Amino acid sequence: MFPTAQETDRAWYTLCLLDRLQQALKRREVFAPHSDTYRDPRAELLQGDVWQAARDDLARALGRSLDARVELDGLALELHAAYQEAQTSIPGNAAITVVQQDGEAHLVLSPLEAQAEPPELQVLRQEVALRLPPVELSTLLLEVHALCGFAGAFTHLTEGRTPARDLPLSICAVLLAQACNIGLKAVARSDVPALTLPRLSWVQQNYVRAEGLTAANACLVAAQDDLPLARGWGGGEVASADGLRFVVPVRTISAGWNRKYFGAQRGVTYYNFTSDQFTGFHGIVIPGTLRDSLFILSGLLEQQTRLEPQEIMADTHGSSDVIFGLFGLLGYRFSPRLADLGDQRFWRVEKDADYGVLNDFSRHVVNLRLIAEQWEDMLRLAGSLKLGTVKATAVMRTLQRGGSLSGLGRAVAELGRIEKTLYLLNYVQDETYRRRILVQLNRGEGRHSVARAVFHGRKGELRQRYREGMEDQLGALGLVVNAVVLWNTRYMQAALDDLKRGGAKVRNEDVARLSPLLYEHVNMLGRYDFTLPDELAGGAMRPLRTPDSLEDYLAQIP
Known part of the structure; x- marks a missing residue:
C-alpha cells in the first residue's frame, strides 16, 4: 500500500523532491531558464526562420553540404x-x-624515441641563452608595454573617466603582484605616487578585470606574431x-x-x-x-x-x-x-x-x-x-x-x-x-614550467575565494608569461643576429627548435623596482651579454 496524504511526512517529502531535482539538473533532464549553468543550451540554437535564412551561408562557411x-x-x-x-x-x-x-587482437604502438640533438643545436641554445641580459620582471613588463602598449587595453569601469597619471606603471605593478601571487604590499612604494598601496588597490578594483586582461593578452599575442x-x-x-x-x-x-x-x-x-x-x-x-x-x-x-x-x-x-x-x-x-x-x-x-x-x-x-x-x-x-x-x-x-x-x-x-x-x-x-x-x-x-616559476608566492597556492577572482589572477599570470615569452623572443632574435655578425653558422633547422620559455635570467624575487631608463622606454634594446668565445664552446663538442 502507498501512504496516504496524511501519512506523508512533508519535510522528508520536500527533501527527497529537492534531492531528485538536483540530480535531474546535473543530468540535464530539467533546466532552469535563467541560470547560466543549468539552462537548456538547445534553446539558444538557431531556430525557425533565423536558421532557414542562415543555413545556406553557414553550410558554405563550414564547408559542408546540406545533403x-x-x-x-x-x-x-x-x-x-x-x-x-x-x-x-x-x-x-x-x-x-x-x-x-x-x-x-590489439595494436601496440612503440613509444617515440627521444629526438637526438645535434651538437650545433646545443651550442646555439647555450650561446643564445648566455646572451640574454638579466632583467627584473617589473622592468620587463614596462619594456614590453613600451614595445606594444598592452597596458593601454585596461579601461576604467565607467569608461568615461580621465586616465590617471602613470597608469601603465600602476597596472604593471598590479599584474606582477597577481601573477607572482605576492599581494600588493610587496610591490607598493610610498615614495612613488603611482605605486602607493591605495593607488594600486584602486587600480586593481577599477581597471584589472576580465575584459582588459583579454584585450591586453590579444595585444601581446599580436606582437609575438609580428616577430619573424x-x-x-x-x-x-x-x-x-x-x-x-x-x-x-x-x-x-x-x-x-x-x-x-x-x-x-x-x-x-x-x-x-x-x-x-x-x-x-x-x-x-x-x-x-x-x-x-x-x-x-x-x-x-x-x-x-x-x-x-x-x-x-x-x-x-x-x-x-x-x-x-x-x-x-x-x-x-x-x-x-x-x-x-x-x-x-x-x-x-x-x-x-x-x-x-x-x-x-x-x-x-x-x-x-x-x-x-x-x-x-x-x-x-x-x-x-x-x-x-x-x-x-x-x-x-x-x-x-x-x-x-x-x-x-x-x-x-x-x-x-x-x-x-x-x-x-x-x-x-x-x-x-x-x-x-x-x-x-x-x-x-x-609554459607551465614558466608559470610555476612566476607564481611562486604563498607556496604556489591560489587563495581567491570567488571564481571571478581566480579568473582575474590566473589571467594575469597568463598575461605575464606571454610578456616573458615576447621579451625573450625579441632578445633571442637580437642574439641570433649578433652570432651571425660574428661569423657563426646558424642553421634554420636549429633555430626552429629553440624555445623562448626561459626564465633563469629573469629576477622574480626581492624588491620590485619599476623604473625604466628613457632609452628603453623609447624602444631601444638592452646590450647583450658577452659570453665566452664561440670557439671555446665549439672545442667542447665531441
Whole structure:
C-alpha cells in the first residue's frame, strides 16, 4: 500500500523532491531558464526562420553540404581509402605490434624515441641563452608595454573617466603582484605616487578585470606574431590544450576534490591553450579536474586574438567521440596524444569490406542512418557554435549526458567515430605526425614550467575565494608569461643576429627548435623596482651579454 496524504511526512517529502531535482539538473533532464549553468543550451540554437535564412551561408562557411547523403558518401570513400592504405603499410611498420589478449587482437604502438640533438643545436641554445641580459620582471613588463602598449587595453569601469597619471606603471605593478601571487604590499612604494598601496588597490578594483586582461593578452599575442622568429616557429594554425593545477586552501565553492593532484585539499584547473608560437591565447578556470573534453572547443571558438588555430593537440583525457564529431563539423582538426592504443576502437562504414590485418580491429559499424536523420540539426548546432549563440561547454555537457537528451548527441558521436578512425589510422602509420603532436604538447608543458616559476608566492597556492577572482589572477599570470615569452623572443632574435655578425653558422633547422620559455635570467624575487631608463622606454634594446668565445664552446663538442 502507498501512504496516504496524511501519512506523508512533508519535510522528508520536500527533501527527497529537492534531492531528485538536483540530480535531474546535473543530468540535464530539467533546466532552469535563467541560470547560466543549468539552462537548456538547445534553446539558444538557431531556430525557425533565423536558421532557414542562415543555413545556406553557414553550410558554405563550414564547408559542408546540406545533403547528408553527399557528405556520408564522401566520408565513406575517405575512410575506405584510409583503411586500404593502412592495411598495406602496417604489416611492415616496425613501430606497430599485433598482440592477442583475452582472445582479442590489439595494436601496440612503440613509444617515440627521444629526438637526438645535434651538437650545433646545443651550442646555439647555450650561446643564445648566455646572451640574454638579466632583467627584473617589473622592468620587463614596462619594456614590453613600451614595445606594444598592452597596458593601454585596461579601461576604467565607467569608461568615461580621465586616465590617471602613470597608469601603465600602476597596472604593471598590479599584474606582477597577481601573477607572482605576492599581494600588493610587496610591490607598493610610498615614495612613488603611482605605486602607493591605495593607488594600486584602486587600480586593481577599477581597471584589472576580465575584459582588459583579454584585450591586453590579444595585444601581446599580436606582437609575438609580428616577430619573424616567432613566425619561424609556427604560423598560429596549431595549438595545444592542457591543464595547470592549483591547490586552493581557502573555503570556496569554486574548487573541487582530486587526491591525485591536490592531496587532501581542493583545487582548480587552469585549462589553457598554447599556440605554436609559444603564446597562450585563452584560459578557462575549472573547479577540480572536470573532464577536459567539456572545455576543449572553447579555446578555439571563444578566444579573441588574431590567431586562427585550425588544429589542436591534447592528452588522452581531452578526447571523446563527441569532440571528434564537433571538430569535424566545424572544420577543425583534433589531434590528441593517445596513452594506450589498445583501448581505442576502429570503426567502419562497410560491414563486409575486407581490410586484411585490420579486420580484427574494425568490427564496429557506424550508424549512418542516425547521422542522416540528424544531419540538419547537426549543422544547426555547428552553425550556432560558430556564430557564438551557444557556448561550447554548455553543448558538451548536454551531448555527453550519459548518452544524450535526444538522438542529436548520438549522431554527433557516430560522426565522431568516423573522424576518430581517420585520425587513428593516420596516427599509427605516421611517426612524423605523432612527433609533431608531442612537440606541441611539450610547448604547453614548458609554459607551465614558466608559470610555476612566476607564481611562486604563498607556496604556489591560489587563495581567491570567488571564481571571478581566480579568473582575474590566473589571467594575469597568463598575461605575464606571454610578456616573458615576447621579451625573450625579441632578445633571442637580437642574439641570433649578433652570432651571425660574428661569423657563426646558424642553421634554420636549429633555430626552429629553440624555445623562448626561459626564465633563469629573469629576477622574480626581492624588491620590485619599476623604473625604466628613457632609452628603453623609447624602444631601444638592452646590450647583450658577452659570453665566452664561440670557439671555446665549439672545442667542447665531441
